[in-house]
Amino acid sequence: MPVIARLAATCRRLRTLARAREGVALIEFAYSLPIMITLGFGGLELVNYTTTHLRVNQIAISLADNASRAKQEIVGGNPRFRELDANEAIRAAYLQGGNLDLQENGRVVLSSLEVNSDGGQWIHWQRCGGDKTYPSKYGPQGTGATGDDFDGMGRGTRQVQAEENFAIMYAEVYYDYQPVVFGDLIPDQTVYKTAAMYVRDDRDLSGIFNPSPTAPVSGC
Template identity: 85%
Template sequence: MKRALLRLRHRFAALVRAREGVALIEFAYSLPIMITLGFGGLELINYTTAHLRVNQLAISLADNASRAKQEVVGGNPRFRELDANESIRAAYLQAGDLDLEANGRVILSSLEVNGDGGQWIHWQRCGGSKTYPSKYGPEGTGSAGTGFPGMGRGTRQVQAEENFAIMYAEVFYDYQPVVFGDLLPEATIYKTAAMYVRDDRDLSGIFNPDPQAPVNRC
């Protein structure tokens, strides 16, 4: 009996002195934290990249719409429904795996000067399955008077000059997490861009000559 107790005591003493599994145990404790930090870093990189990509989409949309035109003999170039549709479609293609058409909303507005010298959203075209409205009002906002200040906020506000138009693009994108999924709250990325029309465009409206293109009103 004494020998058994002595042998048991030696085994417990050896167990107390043992250090072989300390590193493994510490690693097991820290592994969940390391994995969470690693995946969190991946999610942060993806979120930041999505912001950059959506910003580029807004710039490209405004730029493409400012350049598009149909030449007219003896008159100013015209902007057509086809041009609006193609500009929006180009944004979808550029978005790639973001799937902007399913996960977002693009709004293209023509900011012009009304008959009273005020700012005016003459027309507006939209695309995407989401239903976000423009943050500056629908088509026709500011059609009379001078109460509408223009589009943009703070130092980024823009105003059109008489006989010229500004293509103002708004892009909404519902961020799609790559790791945490439903654990993250819904986040909508919103970016804007503005470009002056490159030539003396006919500003009487959007034209839709035969064969007519679909009209994507907001």
């Protein structure tokens, strides 16, 4: 074939290719697919993160509520709160966490906020659970035992203070967030939630009891 004829054929093919529109949508989809996938997975991660915050918050509320209700009836005396009750409240938090695996990935701190002999706020006792080592943000057991320098637990408008002869069960729940998709891209996130509940009935506030058969102490 002469050179001129070959050039003419090539030009015709190029013009035909330039007018072709059959693959435009497919090419555009191929370009946008990575962005769409990233946005989709990002939305999934955001939903999971938001749901995790909600679940951890509910765990904190339930922990404080369960501890405020638990008691051992005593004939001729006020009901007592036992080490067994603390352990069961913490175990209930683990079960409520479900696939969050709160015991391995988190920490729960249960404190009894009371009034000391000087009229100040006092963390009378404190029990913990979980493999992580986060401490209470308000101090260990015994904080505020004397004097009135300890203001109570909570921050800002959410600060709570116990009243004379009453106790508040204050729950703190830490959870190391486990990403669904972007595990290597999202920095470590610790979800922290708190809840406080007044003890429902009269309670012997002289301590936390451990009658026979004794239960393990979930110390902090």
